[in-house]
Amino acid sequence: xxxxxxxxxxxxxxxxxxxxxxxxxxxxxxxxxxxxxxxxxxxxxxxxxxxxxxxxxxxxxxxxxxxxxxxxxxxxxxxxxxxxxxxxxxxxxxxxxxxxxxxxxxxxxxxxxxxxxxxxxxxxxxxxxxxxxxxxxxxxxxxxxxxxxxxxxxxxxxxxxxxxxxxxxxxxxxxxxxxxxxxxxxxxxxxxxxxxxxxxxxxxxxxxxxxxxxx
Amino acid sequence: xxxxxxxxxxxxxxxxxxxxxxxxxxxxxxxxxxxxxxxxxxxxxxxxxxxxxxxxxxxxxxxxxxxxxxxxxxxxxxxxxxxxxxxxxxxxxxxxxxxxxxxxxxxxxxxxxxxxxxxxxxxxxxxxxxxxxxxxxxxxxxxxxxxxxxxxxxxxxxxxxxxxxxxxxxxxxxxxxxxxxxxxxxxxxxxxxxxxxxxxxxxxxxxxxxxxxxxxxxxx
Numbered sequence: 001x002x003x004x005x006x007x008x009x010x011x012x013x014x015x016x017x018x019x020x021x022x023x024x025x026x027x028x029x030x031x032x033x034x035x036x037x038x039x040x041x042x043x044x045x046x047x048x049x050x051x052x053x054x055x056x057x058x059x060x061x062x063x064x065x066x067x068x069x070x071x072x073x074x075x076x077x078x079x080x081x082x083x084x085x086x087x088x089x090x091x092x093x094x095x096x097x098x099x100x101x102x103x104x105x106x107x108x109x110x111x112x113x114x115x116x117x118x119x120x121x122x123x124x125x126x127x128x129x130x131x132x133x134x135x136x137x138x139x140x141x142x143x144x145x146x147x148x149x150x151x152x153x154x155x156x157x158x159x160x161x162x163x164x165x166x167x168x169x170x171x172x173x174x175x176x177x178x179x180x181x182x183x184x185x186x187x188x189x190x191x192x193x194x195x196x197x198x199x200x201x202x203x204x205x206x207x208x209x210x211x212x213x214x215x
Numbered sequence: 216x217x218x219x220x221x222x223x224x225x226x227x228x229x230x231x232x233x234x235x236x237x238x239x240x241x242x243x244x245x246x247x248x249x250x251x252x253x254x255x256x257x258x259x260x261x262x263x264x265x266x267x268x269x270x271x272x273x274x275x276x277x278x279x280x281x282x283x284x285x286x287x288x289x290x291x292x293x294x295x296x297x298x299x300x301x302x303x304x305x306x307x308x309x310x311x312x313x314x315x316x317x318x319x320x321x322x323x324x325x326x327x328x329x330x331x332x333x334x335x336x337x338x339x340x341x342x343x344x345x346x347x348x349x350x351x352x353x354x355x356x357x358x359x360x361x362x363x364x365x366x367x368x369x370x371x372x373x374x375x376x377x378x379x380x381x382x383x384x385x386x387x388x389x390x391x392x393x394x395x396x397x398x399x400x401x402x403x404x405x406x407x408x409x410x411x412x413x414x415x416x417x418x419x420x421x422x423x424x425x426x427x428x429x430x431x432x433x434x435x
Binding site: 011012019020022023034035037039040041042058059062063066068098101150151152153154155156157159162166169170173174177178181 | 238239240241244248251252267270271274287289290292293294296297298300301303386387388389390400402409411412414415416417418419420423435
């Protein structure tokens with residue numbers, strides 16, 4: 001994948017994106033009794049054994065690590081759903097299926113910390129990996145259809161996917177933009193940070209380039 | 216179920232719920248993402264930072280009290296984790312800004328509207344950075360150059376503008392999401408507005424949406 005080769009190019013590190021995802025709510029079934037937690041990030045609980053409660057993922061993982069709860073995998077992580085999504089991804093090459101914005105991070109955290117709470121974990125895991133692969137491949141092929149524009153909309157692109165394709169998408173869009181707007185060329189040529197060394201060449205009005213052929 | 220992915224899905228409802236009960240932690244996270252993804256320095260979120268600071272301080276005191284009162288160590292450790300996460304967000308936010316300030320100090324300082332986006336401590340920081348940088352350049356290089364080439368900001372005295380000042384690249388594209396259920400953005404070069412629902416991600420020319428950041432769209 002274009003942007004994956006150099007991790008330093010990515011705007012956010014995978015760890016940062018995971019951190020952002022850890023505030024997503026999941027359902028846990030505690031095995032302890034605990035008073036409500038009045039956190040800066042919100043109020044959670046009270047907790048009683050066997051009574052399901054909604055908590056942020058980081059809290060669920062923390063409790064799980066200490067053996068204080070089981071985590072209920074979210075609805076969308078059922079084999080039925082995932083199979084359906086995978087089929088959809090494969091059938092419709094033009095669009096993405098609706099998946100949670102943080103589906104990669106959430107599933108990854110649950111695989112790492114709550115494997116015994118996920119029924120058929122191997123199946124679930126391989127389905128999610130397949131979905132991920134199909135989607136990434138789809139982004140790549142769709143990028144070939146790029147044309148000069150000031151905006152590209154991609155529905156249902158997830159957080160991790162945005163971060164992975166960003167370097168490539170931004171560079172290509174910049175290149176198109178540059179060819180459409182010769183005046184800014186001098187600026188863009190000096191990579192991302194402009195450190196002007198020479199004065200911009202004055203482009204005569206009649207030298208306006210034809211925009212690239214649009215689709 | 217298939218419909219769990221469609222409109223009014225579980226994910227959609229969760230998003231909606233978090234939207235209804237937006238905590239300062241969530242706002243701070245958004246501010247951090249916006250700041251990190253935007254090429255130039257954004258308006259300092261003074262009120263938000265103030266509130267976050269107060270909550271963090273209060274929580275620090277609470278955790279200390281908990282520890283002294285012999286509260287269940289598990290609960291204390293969970294409060295500590297929540298505190299750590301909030302602190303991490305606040306620090307990251309301030310740090311991302313410092314990095315930008317260091318990189319573009321001359322550029323930010325000479326532009327009134329950019330300078331006004333800084334907090335007071337940030338202004339002091341930039342001023343000191345500039346003084347130190349000028350002093351450093353002066354001592355190591357500039358003083359040894361011919362008279363015509365002694366400016367830290369210009370190549371030579373014939374330069375008509377500050378041509379040695381690093382500037383952020385504003386002709387760039389950023390990824391954004393609608394911060395509301397739906398947003399319609401007018402783009403410069405197209406007759407059709409860009410319409411986004413909550414699940415859409417768009418790569419847009421920064422200049423086009425910069426005034427909408429934090430209002431209609433958030434960067435991701």
